[in-house]
Amino acid sequence: MSAQIIDGKAVAAAQRDRIAAEVADLTAAGVQPGLAAVLVGDDPASHVYVGMKEKDCAAVGMRSLGARLPSDVTQETLHAEIDRLNEDPQVHGIIVQMPLPDHLDEVAAQDRIAPEKDVDGLHPHSQGQLMRGVPTYVPATPLGCQVLLEHYDIPLSGANVVIVGRSTLVGRPLAMLLSRKGVDATVTCCHSRTKDLAAHTRGADIVIMAVGVARMLTADMVREGAVVIDVGITRGEDGKLVGDVDFDGVAEVAGWITPVPGGVGPMTRAMLLENTLRAARTQSGQPSS
Structure with missing residues (x-):
């Protein structure tokens, strides 16, 4: 083999170490970053992914919050849960774990997230800012x-x-x-x-x-x-x-x-933490380190 390996595990570990140090400083200043995952239904893979994100949050000192909803939840109830998280000052970032059950509109759910908490970078505001060359949150x-x-x-x-x-x-x-x-x-x-x-x-x-x-x-x-x-x-x-x-x-x-x-x-998981840290800084008015 001639190619040099691009080691995502090692780079992600270094990113997490940096993020953990910055989270500790931000928490000491009175703001503990919080990430909320909305999980609908019993899809095994989705449960594994959300569990991994919760462990990642714990590893860097972030608060892990969220909601677990049944597979037959209505669109209205899903939106109400997202609205609740939008209003929660302890929540700085929100993700809706995909895929959703077939009867739910994934785009409408994603659009319901407040732009300042869209750490998945899928809201039209986030995508529009990226198009303009001044990204807020990038997927x-x-x-x-x-x-x-x-x-x-x-x-x-x-x-x-x-x-x-x-x-x-x-x-x-x-x-x-x-x-x-x-x-x-x-x-x-x-x-x-x-x-x-x-x-x-x-x-x-x-x-x-x-x-x-x-x-x-x-x-x-x-x-x-x-x-x-x-x-x-x-x-x-x-x-x-x-x-x-x-x-x-x-x-x-x-x-x-x-x-x-x-x-x-591993980099995908680390960058979700990076986006959540950035969201916490922005919403609390704390300067970037």
């Missing part, structure tokens, strides 16, 4: 990707970045984040209708895969020395987690590569 996964690249001193200014995937959670906000003035990457966003995907990825300095198709990116689609960031995660037939990148093959060609697991995933 945690795109933010984690940028922090990883910057941690390893991978040049972004002028770089040719190809993002495969156009979701509102990863692909689109990441494209806006990396192309904004001051970061200055040249970004191409590819998707299922892109003609000759390999031609795009082979010309990229940085390839970011975010489609959820196991091992989609193969070695022949990557130029020698390129940086490969794998956001995708799929459980294979053998039960093991794999990404959108054929890791073993691509690692022989790429210059840098993230593993799955242990790459972007």
Whole structure:
């Protein structure tokens, strides 16, 4: 293997240590950051994810709050619960754990969150600010990707970045984040209708895969020395987690590569804490450290 590993676990651990120190200072000043997760129904994966977020909060000294609602909850009751959290001064950040049951409108629920508490970065206000180049809260996964690249001193200014995937959670906000003035990457966003995907990825300095198709990116689609960031995660037939990148093959060609697991995933969790810390500072009028 020739590629150097981009170690998301190590970078995330360093981020959490920094966040914990800043949370301690903020708490000493009378403001303990609080994150609330709204969990609807009994989806096992959602319960695991929320449990991980609660542990993350405890590890850095944040208050973990939230709500557990039955799977047959009405949209009105869900909105009322979000309104309650919007009004709670101990809650600085709110997330609605997805997916919601089919009868509920996910977009309406997300839009119900007060913009100043939208630490998932999915409210129209947050997305609009990102579009304007003055982001308030950026979705945690795109933010984690940028922090990883910057941690390893991978040049972004002028770089040719190809993002495969156009979701509102990863692909689109990441494209806006990396192309904004001051970061200055040249970004191409590819998707299922892109003609000759390999031609795009082979010309990229940085390839970011975010489609959820196991091992989609193969070695022949990557130029020698390129940086490969794998956001995708799929459980294979053998039960093991794999990404959108054929890791073993691509690692022989790429210059840098993230593993799955242990790459972007830990950064997503760390950046949610970062957004919550930022929200607590903003709402309490405390200056950034």
